[in-house]
Amino acid sequence: MWRSTCVSAETVPVESGQDEEQGTEGRKGFSRDVLKLVSGTTVSQALVIIASPILARLFSPEAFGLLAIFTSITKVLGVVSCLRYEFAIMLPEEERDAVNLLALCCAIVTGISLLTLPVMLFFESAIVTFLNAPGLAGNLWLVAPFVFVTGLFAALNYWNSRTRRYGRLSVARVVSSVAITGGQLAAGFGGSATGGALIGASAFGQGVATGVLGAQIYRDDRRRFSRHVSLTGIRSMLVRYRKFPLFESWSGLLNVSSWQLPSLLLPVFFSPVQVGYYSLAFRLIVLPMDLIGSAIQQVFFQRASNAERDGRLGDLTEPVFRILLRIGLFPMLTLALIGRELFSVVFGTAWAEAGLYTQLLAVWALVWFISSPLSTIYMVQEKQGFGLTMNIANFITRFAAIVAGGLTGSARLSILLFGVAGIVVYGFLCVRLLMFSGIPARRTAQIVGKALLPFLPVAALLGALKYAGAPMILPLVVGIGACGLYYLFLLRKDPELREVFSGIGLPGMR
Template sequence: MDEKTAETEEKPSKNEKKASFVSDVLTLAGGTTFAQILTILAAPVLTRLYGPEDFGVWALYISITSILSVISCLRYEYSIMLPESDEEAVNLLGLSILAVLAVTGLTVPFVWYFKAPIVDLLNAPQIGNYLWLVPPFVFVNGVFLALNHWNSRTKLFKRLSFSRVSSSVSTTATQITLGLAEHPPTAAGLIGGSLAGQSVATFVLGGQIWRDDRKLITKSMSWKKIYEGSVRHRNLPFIDSWSALMNSISWQLPAFILSAFFAPAVVGFYSLGFRLLQLPMSFIGGSISQVFYQRASRAVSEGTLNILVENVFRMLVLIGMFPILILTIVGGDVFTVIFGRAWTEAGVYAQILSLWAFIWFISSPLSTIYLVVEEHHFGFNYNFFNLTTRFLSLTIGGLLGSARIALMLFSISGIVVYGYLCLKMMYYSGVTNSKALKIVFSNFVLFIPAGAVITALKIAGVNQALLVVISGLIICIYYLYILKTDKQIKEIIYEFKSPGKT
């Protein structure tokens, strides 16, 4: 056998690589699908057990824990994917968990000493009763982040899929059980369910990793190598942590600023509207992002990053644009029909945020490109700009006394900022802006006939329930159409069914 033949046999074909990517995404999406469906099905029950104020307090708790959780590993979790040897990666896993212990320890005195200022700043006395639950949530979420990145490195995505299902089941069951047990229900049920779900997810994923990898972990872990890893990847805590912290704060700003200017019920409306808008978007986007970072790390060295990014971007646009544009027309009707008239305002908020959510959906999975190409300073500068524009948008709306105006300005600034992020990631990966814009425009053309029909029905005053059903059917027809006519989709389905064929 000559050298060229041997090299050909050792290297996987393009079809095998693509099939592997799709297989990993679908493995993750399988578990995520069940988790998201369960969450969506439980939402009408939860909105009838808990009021908008309870959802508002829950949103504030999640916002606080989310900000702290994003730096719980000091961003060392992103280094786990980078080294070639598993032995080095194991020590980076250990470093990440040590960082979690340190950060969690610091949150205890922080919550203790700053409880009163936090309550006053947020204008929400109810949140003070639940701040003591912040450190345990930060701990379990931080450990999960570290384990999650190790799991991505090993590409055993079935483990992560199972942990997501377990988390969703335990979260939903706990929230409904506590909601039925309390008279009347309070935010404690929603918060307790979130903590229970995250704890179960961490325990399940950690147990599977320990079962499969404990020999490697116990054999390779050493204090010296952990220290060496902390020094080698010091840019992550010293540069990227600040970037990540600003990004997380900017995500949670709406809950904080809406709480400061308006009643907790407004935060509850925003929380439900954004949460259910985000769920289906993160269903595929989150799974793609999880696999994409691992694949992009390899594609850089192989010189195929531009091909990977263009294919993923096109798939995101194809999946996300059509339903989001439909939601901009019938969002209020959807929430009224499913959750009751008390939650119509949440549907209006979802309509306002929908276009921004789409831009976020297509750019978020690609946002790790700047880490892959080691442009850490871009992340800091971008997130500072994002945080500033969001703060100004929401504050102006708050000073004007209108939550809707605040969210409109927030959405507009998000479209501009995330649009810039998307184009910049294209530039780093070698994909031209003209190609990206052409993909977006060609998919928008598919929406025009459906959008015209739904708009006409809405203007004609068709019954809300009927309008929601028709909109759902049109979305189903669209997905059936692209499954049958889109070449890339057909190739992916064929390659997923026949991963060994070239």
């Protein structure tokens, strides 16, 4: 049964300098772990962002659309490639149990990948026809190995988080980004600017990343594996954490499927070109947010598991929520006003439609960015039923949004309704997760209102410039400049945000 996790300073006093020292070390440890992940993610995401304007001029929107469709298929299958047992790796107190969970994940992903290959080969023609994507023909056999390496990477990733060796993950991410981006650029400049080339480079890069991470883990942890892995232990973990395949597999499948609906349904109603616009918009709107969000999620999951056991989850969650809001709110709302101008200047006028898509999705991206790291709360509290319910709602509303736009013949309406559905579902999810942690909705509203105030003057100025018909470059310069000044001010005046980036610590870890 869920219980309140807010612990006041009066009920749990700091009795000694040693306790204060341990609290300080906890805050430092949280930020060190985040920064290790951020460092690798920064380099890998920077490579992708830097290369994107070049790739956008080498490859057509249709080629990007084919890559997005292929990636969506692999993500839908990949989410259940370990039957969600990978999430359980973080939970056991005994190392023996975690090791056997990792072995269980490796066995499951191998079996599912072997079953996927003949299915893709046999049904390739039907899949290509349904998705209205003839460019996928001859490439679907890659789905099986792609599912294998991504599923294995997910399991290794959670083992890595459990052992807090975040530097290894940073190396793997950088290597993956270099391999994928390098392969795509080589294909483009070599005259093979096709969707198949983008798909092949992505599969190669993911395989390299999994190999690098797996080699590092095997080198450092092979004695743990040989000492603890057993068939009895694997069977025990299979039963002990059966809620993950029973509930979380369906929840995860619905969640990922709902994310991939635009890439899978837009070509049915329109063509891969619209998928290409959406994929670039999604890529550029999510990657910067993912830079911090995914790193915080990795570390928050590990810390939240301990905080829940100690009855201090609320003390950890509120400052993390404030930081996520302050990081994401200003740039995402700015992008909602100047996305079309940004894409036209950076990627060329051929991609202006993708810029419009970013404007339609920006507010949803903000709400997602805030709620995503916090979503591990329901896993820590073993509320898998709640997660399943939310993902069912997410899938239904997004499916209805895309289909409604498709039936009216408007891709823009599909994207707009998709974004609105995400705002509603993820907004409700965020409020509920904070309540699970002991933070009331009224307190959440106060935090959001305070964070929103600095953006209002900038929104008024940008709106006035666009209404007056100012040159495209002017609102773009104003928006980017305002974001830069905002972050400089925060780093100077906001102690919580400064602690995250300086590695001093994170309030709430006391």
